[in-house]
Amino acid sequence: MKHSNYCYFNGDLVHFQDIHLHVTDLLFQRGYGVFDFFRCRNGSFPWLEDYTERLFTSLELSCIEVNLDREQFTSVIHSLQEKNGLTNGAFKVIVSGGYADNLESVSGPANIVILNVLWEKPPEETFAKGVNLIRDEYVRPNPEVKTLYYFNRLKLQKKLKEYNAIDVLYYTDTISEASRANLFFVKEGSVYTPVSNILKGITRKQVLSLFGDIKVEDIDAERLYDFDEIFLTSSSNDVTPVVSVEGQKIGKGTPGPVTREIQAAFRAQGW
Structure with a gap:
């Protein structure tokens, strides 16, 4: 998949190359993190409410706390789609466990990355x-x-x-x-x-x-x-x-x- 110009990273819309995670993140250290994936089709988001609910269920069951609620998350998705102008694309939401000073337990907030990628349908x-x-x-x-x-x-x-x-x-x-x-x-x-x-x-x-x-x-x-x-x-x-x-x-x-x-x-x- 090819990424688009802008992504979401911890509260901001940034260029893809400006996303940086430190090696102390528990995603690297312990494989601790969740994700979700969905598509924008012809400018609309079919079943976005379902995908949002599944993401937050994964977060809750994983005991990962984020600083976005469901409504704010939906707003971010629409803002990112508007910024990139992709009517047919895909979104991959990645939430890591957060940084760990001792490389074992959470010492900071979760890191949230949302990629908006160009989508090519399978042959x-x-x-x-x-x-x-x-x-x-x-x-x-x-x-x-x-x-x-x-x-x-x-x-x-x-x-x-x-x-x-x-x-x-x-x-x-x-x-x-x-x-x-x-x-x-x-x-x-x-x-x-x-x-x-x-x-x-x-x-x-x-x-x-x-x-x-x-x-x-x-x-x-x-x-x-x-x-x-x-x-x-x-x-x-x-x-x-x-x-x-x-x-x-x-x-x-x-x-x-x-x-x-x-x-x-x-x-x-x-x-």
Whole structure:
């Protein structure tokens, strides 16, 4: 992603190159911080209230205090978009734990960075032909928090490249989520999505609202390859078909009719 001219940093709109964090920040020292990501589409912010609520929930569950309330945060987002003039862009909000004199415990306020980046939609081929996943037996710590801790995904980069995969499916006895997306499964026309050990995604929420008969329940990991279709939902990739997991086809190995229907319904909203 390419950054735009101005970003938000601890109360001010500044140039990207003027953002500086000291190495004593707990984000560097202990991996302590949260983030969120959302898009501006055609000059509007779909579901900004939902994204704002998720960010502040992550902050509260992480015990990170910030000097912005929800209304002030929303105002900053609109000011930043107006300053940069991007009608189609993305915002990444990063909140670190703050500086620590002893490199262990907070001794100063949280640092807040909001990047407004140029957004390039994934190639249409991604949505038309589907994507590949790998899998890993893992559950994210505190999955309801959108944390900056991505160690498990990053250590799997070699395997991701080996399978030409875009994401990692996490599971234990049950399937939970992908590292950057929620998961949906289709069997004989019925749609399922996991309920446990997940981040409740905003795109997931919209899909659930569009199709009220989706079954939200625990999904046995042994059923993975029995499904006819799988698709991902995320703020960056909307509704994306999955055609294989670690080289093994899902269904016929092509995007299925139910996924196509849900994909079309989501796009029909204008997003």
